[in-house]
Amino acid sequence: MNRLFFLSPYFFVLNFLFDSGYSLRLMTLGYGLCGFITMVVGTLKIEFLLVENRSLKGKRKVVRSMVDKVKARFNVSIAEVGSNDKWQKIELGISAVGNDRRHIDSSLSHVLEFLDSLCLAQIVNTQFEIISL
Missing domain, CATH: 3.30.70.1120 (TT1725-like)
Structure with missing residues (x-):
């Protein structure tokens, strides 16, 4: 049985940002990027x-x-x-x-x-x- 996974385009952006060495803090400016919640x-x-x-x-x-x-x-x-x-x-x-x-x-x-x-x-x-x- 094949299962299809629907990945958000943000998933690839996040993987790229984490692999590139960017911190989570850079991604959470303002009200949040890609659905992350700021504190x-x-x-x-x-x-x-x-x-x-x-x-x-x-x-x-x-x-x-x-x-x-x-x-x-x-x-x-x-x-x-x-x-x-x-x-x-x-x-x-x-x-x-x-x-x-x-x-x-x-x-x-x-x-x-x-x-x-x-x-x-x-x-x-x-x-x-x-x-x-």
């Missing part, structure tokens, strides 16, 4: 100010509340990334990984809006970055 990493750094806080214990309570609520609601990674010894300043780092730039942008924007709506601390500064790999 998109989004990072968000938020600085908060706790105006009425007077101790590190109070700061830890607010940080724990923010981190737990974000983890319960969104599929992102979140951690305190700086100002650990300052009791009126919080720096949170949030990251998300996916294959669609718009989805990552939307997810991190929703996290920022959610943290702002909690009214636990005043947002002082934000840094937002999306990297395509």
